Amino acid sequence: MFEILENEILAPQLHRLVVRAPRVAAARQAGQFVIVRAAAGEERIPLTIGDADPVAGTITLFVQAVGYSTGRIVAIPAGGALRDVAGPLGVPTHIGQWGRVACVGGGVGTAVLYPLAKALAAAGNEVVTLIGGRAAPYIILRDELAVFSQELVITTEDGSLGRQGFVTAPLAEMIADPARRPGAVFAVGPVPMMKAVAALTRPAGIETVVSLNPVMIDGTGMCGGCRVVVDGEAKFACVDGPEFDGHRVDFDTLSDRLATYREMEAAHRCRLAGKEAA
Amino acid sequence: MTAPLSVKEQLAIPRVKMAELDPELRRAGFAEVNRGLRLEEALREAQRCIQCKSRPCVQGCPVEVAIPEFIGALAENDLPGAAAILRRDNALPAVCGRVCPQESQCEAQCVRGIKGEAVAIGYLERFVADWALEHGERSPVDANSSSAGRAVAVVGCGPAGLTAAGELARKGHQVTIFEALHDTGGVLRYGIPEFRLPKTIIDAEVAELQALGVRIECNVIVGKTLTLEQLRAEYDAVFVANGAGLPMMLDIPGENFKGVYSANEYLTRVNLMGAGRDSAATTPIVIGRHVAVIGGGNTAMDCVRTARRLGAERAMIIYRRSEAEMPARLEEIKHAKEEGVEFLMLTAPLAIGEDGKGWVASLRCQRMELGAPDASGRCRPVAVAGAFFDLPVDVVINAIGTRANPLLTASAPELGLTRWGNILSDEQGATNLTGVYAGGDIVRGGATVILAMGDGKRAAAAIDDYLASP
Ligand SMILES: Cc1cc2nc3c(=O)[nH]c(=O)nc-3n(C[C@H](O)[C@H](O)[C@H](O)COP(=O)(O)OP(=O)(O)OC[C@H]3O[C@@H](n4cnc5c(N)ncnc54)[C@H](O)[C@@H]3O)c2cc1C
Ligand SMILES: Cc1cc2nc3c(=O)[nH]c(=O)nc-3n(C[C@H](O)[C@H](O)[C@H](O)COP(=O)(O)OP(=O)(O)OC[C@H]3O[C@@H](n4cnc5c(N)ncnc54)[C@H](O)[C@@H]3O)c2cc1C
Ligand code: SF4
Ligand code: SF4
Ligand code: FES
Ligand SMILES: [Mg+2]
Numbered sequence: 144m145f146e147i148l149e150n151e152i153l154a155p156q157l158h159r160l161v162v163r164a165p166r167v168a169a170a171r172q173a174g175q176f177v178i179v180r181a182a183a184g185e186e187r188i189p190l191t192i193g194d195a196d197p198v199a200g201t202i203t204l205f206v207q208a209v210g211y212s213t214g215r216i217v218a219i220p221a222g223g224a225l226r227d228v229a230g231p232l233g234v235p236t237h238i239g240q241w242g243r244v245a246c247v248g249g250g251v252g253t254a255v256l257y258p259l260a261k262a263l264a265a266a267g268n269e270v271v272t273l274i275g276g277r278a279a280p281y282i283i284l285r286d287e288l289a290v291f292s293q294e295l296v297i298t299t300e301d302g303s304l305g306r307q308g309f310v311t312a313p314l315a316e317m318i319a320d321p322a323r324r325p326g327a328v329f330a331v332g333p334v335p336m337m338k339a340v341a342a343l344t345r346p347a348g349i350e351t352v353v354s355l356n357p358v359m360i361d362g363t364g365m366c367g368g369c370r371v372v373v374d375g376e377a378k379f380a381c382v383d384g385p386e387f388d389g390h391r392v393d394f395d396t397l398s399d400r401l402a403t404y405r406e407m408e409a410a411h412r413c414r415l416a417g418k419e420a421a
Numbered sequence: 422m423t424a425p426l427s428v429k430e431q432l433a434i435p436r437v438k439m440a441e442l443d444p445e446l447r448r449a450g451f452a453e454v455n456r457g458l459r460l461e462e463a464l465r466e467a468q469r470c471i472q473c474k475s476r477p478c479v480q481g482c483p484v485e486v487a488i489p490e491f492i493g494a495l496a497e498n499d500l501p502g503a504a505a506i507l508r509r510d511n512a513l514p515a516v517c518g519r520v521c522p523q524e525s526q527c528e529a530q531c532v533r534g535i536k537g538e539a540v541a542i543g544y545l546e547r548f549v550a551d552w553a554l555e556h557g558e559r560s561p562v563d564a565n566s567s568s569a570g571r572a573v574a575v576v577g578c579g580p581a582g583l584t585a586a587g588e589l590a591r592k593g594h595q596v597t598i599f600e601a602l603h604d605t606g607g608v609l610r611y612g613i614p615e616f617r618l619p620k621t622i623i624d625a626e627v628a629e630l631q632a633l634g635v636r637i638e639c640n641v642i643v644g645k646t647l648t649l650e651q652l653r654a655e656y657d658a659v660f661v662a663n664g665a666g667l668p669m670m671l672d673i674p675g676e677n678f679k680g681v682y683s684a685n686e687y688l689t690r691v692n693l694m695g696a697g698r699d700s701a702a703t704t705p706i707v708i709g710r711h712v713a714v715i716g717g718g719n720t721a722m723d724c725v726r727t728a729r730r731l732g733a734e735r736a737m738i739i740y741r742r743s744e745a746e747m748p749a750r751l752e753e754i755k756h757a758k759e760e761g762v763e764f765l766m767l768t769a770p771l772a773i774g775e776d777g778k779g780w781v782a783s784l785r786c787q788r789m790e791l792g793a794p795d796a797s798g799r800c801r802p803v804a805v806a807g808a809f810f811d812l813p814v815d816v817v818i819n820a821i822g823t824r825a826n827p828l829l830t831a832s833a834p835e836l837g838l839t840r841w842g843n844i845l846s847d848e849q850g851a852t853n854l855t856g857v858y859a860g861g862d863i864v865r866g867g868a869t870v871i872l873a874m875g876d877g878k879r880a881a882a883a884i885d886d887y888l889a890s891p
Pocket of ligand 6: 186210211212411703
């Protein structure tokens with residue numbers, strides 16, 4: 144059992160959990176994730192390790208309750224426990240020196256982005272952070288990101304905070320301006336966002352790293368369910384990724400495969416709603 | 422006690438038939454198909470063994486179970502005696518009695534098979550082992566080990582790891598098993614379905630190990646959570662048995678359509694996570710109406726029989742050679758047929774087609790014929806020019822095999838590997854690193870439960886010797 148020490152609501156449906164997992168905290172590097180099961184019988188759910196404190200033996204998870212299993216995870220109050228936490232999994236982010244780096248986050252992807260951006264800044268990169276969301280309440284980790292970001296640009300689809308529109312607009316401006324042009328771009332968010340970012344940076348020849356989120360089970364390379372197509376070849380995101388060269392990823396196959404269980408997931412969400420109502 | 426039979430009378434006894442669940446009832450769930458022998462049946466079958474002096478059957482068993490001796494004890498209705506003999510050579514007899522390919526191992530060598538049918542060694546092994554589990558017979562602790570009380574880490578909780586842990590604990594060592602998944606058993610739990618191997622048997626075996634003092638820590642991925650280096654620093658010896666768990670891809674067009682699974686993913690969803698069969702399970706699975714399983718081994722049989730139980734109207738095996746070449750156990754093939762599985766032999770997959778929305782809709786197949794035998798002695802399948810056909814299917818399962826999972830070995834570059842990524846070890850399981858031993862599928866590639874257990878046992882003996890040496 145892995146004790147939950149803190150469970151804080153950051154935004155609608157978005158929780159920050161601090162979990163006691165000393166071995167994971169000690170081994171973890173930026174870009175890695177854990178597989179979590181709330182309780183016996185539940186799904187195995189991949190979640191990025193947002194932060195870690197090896198001394199306290201804790202890790203921080205940012206969990207967006209999008210469906211049944213993430214809903215079960217965030218419903219456990221501080222003092223409760225997760226049945227299983229396994230990791231750290233995946234290849235750590237390659238933290239290079241690019242000079243200026245644009246870190247682009249969308250939705251809960253911003254939480255996944257946070258540890259990367261932090262590590263990039265710590266390595267001496269000038270980090271420009273661009274985060275987007277549906278509306279003001281969905282913009283998360285602003286203050287945390289501002290601590291190490293040279294510049295922080297916010298966009299919302301409804302214009303309720305920052306610029307109206309998508310993050311790709313300010314990114315396009317950055318690329319067009321020789322004085323602000325980034326040496327590398329890190330993009331984490333919904334698949335269409337990552338695809339759009341890669342489309343922007345490809346003609347400009349800017350190295351672009353994306354963090355992919357296919358459906359996973361074991362997270363150890365055993366099942367092949369998390370396969371993504373990179374350069375025409377099948378890669379297992381849990382062991383070969385989750386970060387890949389955005390210019391080589393087949394995003395359409397990824398979004399299509401992510402839809403595999405959509406109907407069944409909707410049925411599970413109803414069941415969760417039923418439980419809450421009861 | 423009945424009077425001993427004459428050899429003539431022994432030879433006249435026909436081989437026992439095991440009671441099986443009715444094929445119609447099987448489709449309703451995952452109940453075990455083989456129902457086990459009754460005591461009278463087991464006693465009678467034991468009398469078929471003529472106690473050969475040369476013990477050919479023993480040569481056929483990879484761990485050299487003392488077959489005539491345990492059967493002899495059983496024939497005298499000495500069940501505790503039979504169980505004790507069995508346990509000396511085989512740590513998981515209730516498992517092996519169910520899943521060993523007996524027809525190509527122990528039973529293949531039985532002299533009674535020359536003129537008739539071999540003694541049903543597997544059934545008898547299962548009978549004695551189940552009796553022992555039911556009657557709480559504990560394995561003896563060997564107090565004679567010279568090196569007792571050292572700490573040993575075991576990586577992987579499959580048959581190889583479980584066996585090594587049990588042997589080492591009986592010798593008095595403090596053993597900790599580190600397992601990547603959230604539960605024990607390895608392939609025994611996530612791969613082999615309950616209709617062949619009930620999970621209660623694995624639970625009982627694991628409980629026995631725990632009673633011996635073995636600690637099991639799940640959710641620890643060696644190479645990620647802890648490194649092999651850390652284990653070497655903290656433990657006096659390490660046994661690596663992390664299995665072969667990296668699915669090979671078909672490498673045909675359409676492999677990423679929705680509804681294409683590797684056997685590992687399909688079986689893990691159903692067996693480990695309860696998808697499709699446990700109404701409380703929250704892990705989803707695509708239930709196919711027409712399911713094609715590619716491959717001819719035990720894994721393929723497990724997938725196709727599972728698909729049938731989950732409700733497939735057509736569940737098909739697609740295999741590029743003929744039935745005679747299929748590596749699956751004969752019993753699985755027989756059971757699959759009884760359950761209505763279709764066998765499309767001499768058929769190779771060429772491409773997977775979709776329905777316009779990314780879901781599997783068809784499997785394009787190539788007809789094959791058998792050509793000249795290849796290096797392995799099996800006839801090589803060759804394509805029949807122009808002979809294609811399209812099979813309407815909505816789920817395709819790839820059961821062509823697995824390779825060594827590089828997760829652990831990639832993080833331990835100093836560990837010697839074969840060019841296929843399997844760990845190099847000697848007969849005793851010793852690797853090139855002092856105090857590090859390895860066995861099971863990570864050394865052999867996909868093999869069998871009993872070979873993995875044999876490795877665990879030999880390595881445990883070698884580790885005990887190593888720990889005793891000054
Ligand atoms: C490497 C990686 C890191 C991730 N990090 C985070 C994170 O830090 N915070 C966060 O909130 N989310 C993260 N996710 C996404 C998160 O795993 C999914 O939102 C979650 O699994 C949804 O499960 P559910 O039952 O709540 O929702 P469901 O309603 O069952 O599914 C909603 C959608 O989530 C996706 N999904 C479903 N099951 C899985 C699964 N087993 N694995 C992956 N995706 C799935 C599918 O696109 C699905 O349509 C990450 C995913 C990956 C692969
Ligand atoms: C579907 C299927 C059916 C089969 N049917 C039969 C049969 O009928 N008869 C037969 O004899 N054989 C059968 N086999 C083969 C047999 O199951 C294997 O040969 C045997 O399980 C190998 O045992 P093992 O202990 O080496 O590895 P495994 O059983 O694979 O166990 C390895 C364990 O190590 C864990 N692990 C992996 N990596 C790590 C890591 N880095 N850190 C910690 N833990 C890790 C895994 O999660 C797993 O639990 C079948 C195999 C499959 C897949
Ligand atoms: S362990 Fe397997 S091969 Fe050996 S005697 Fe038992 S059933 Fe036969
Ligand atoms: S070969 Fe057959 S008959 Fe002879 S001892 Fe072995 S099991 Fe008995
Ligand atoms: S999640 Fe199973 S191989 Fe990646
Ligand atoms: Mg779900």
